[in-house]
């Protein structure tokens with residue numbers, strides 16, 4: 001902070017109100033999540049229903065990762081999760097793997113499922129030590145579903161890894177199978193022929209221009225299709241390449257694991273079993289909503 005301030009003073013960088021930067025104003029500016037496209041309201045990041053910060057429509061100047069690093073530094077200075085003004089922040093990733101991903105599948109009176117995101121609670125009496133459960137009615141849920149956290153995590157992790165591996169394999173095969181390479185070349189040859197015929201007055205303007213335009217559009221479409229295809233494949237490889245190895249190596253933190261899970265599925269509906277997580281674990285009562 002000190003060296004930034006000194007440098008800015010030397011080169012004459014001033015605040016938007018044309019004042020000299022001070023330690024406090026610099027800290028406030030750097031600590032503002034707007035820098036990375038996020039926003040705070042009443043001291044909390046504005047988030048969607050899944051807890052993901054909502055991205056604003058202005059151009060960020062740093063990445064969320066960079067801002068989180070700044071945030072971690074400043075937060076550490078005032079003690080864990082407590083800001084200088086005394087508010088407790090919760091910018092961190094939830095400390096359980098499937099928070100916000102599991103949804104309560106218990107039917108409500110109207111026949112629809114409850115669908116509330118399950119919350120994780122530490123529970124010393126359960127193997128694994130935590131429970132995912134539907135929040136109480138006062139908290140917006142039905143309170144009717146609870147399941148052993150460690151067992152769900154383990155089962156869903158296995159299913160997600162299998163899904164991502166299958167997707168990576170399919171992406172590789174799809175690349176081999178993509179047969180669009182020849183069509184643009186054939187079309188362009190046809191287009192040249194038509195051009196030549198038109199230049200030699202064998203084809204009228206009325207016939208040439210619409211036909212030529214149609215062929216151009218088709219070539220463009222095919223090229224775009226090829227680009228999409230390549231990007232999709234790259235993305236699949238990036239996201240899922242060696243996913244099991246990365247997962248088990250211990251190099252992924254919880255946020256990265258949660259991101260991979262979200263790549264694979266939208267949500268997991270947890271059908272009620274009763275027993276507050278003490279019944280034998282039954283994976284048939286978990287219904288993953290896969291992304292295609």
Ligand SMILES: [Zn+2]
Pocket residue numbers: 104105106114115116134135141142143144145
């Ligand atoms: Zn519920």
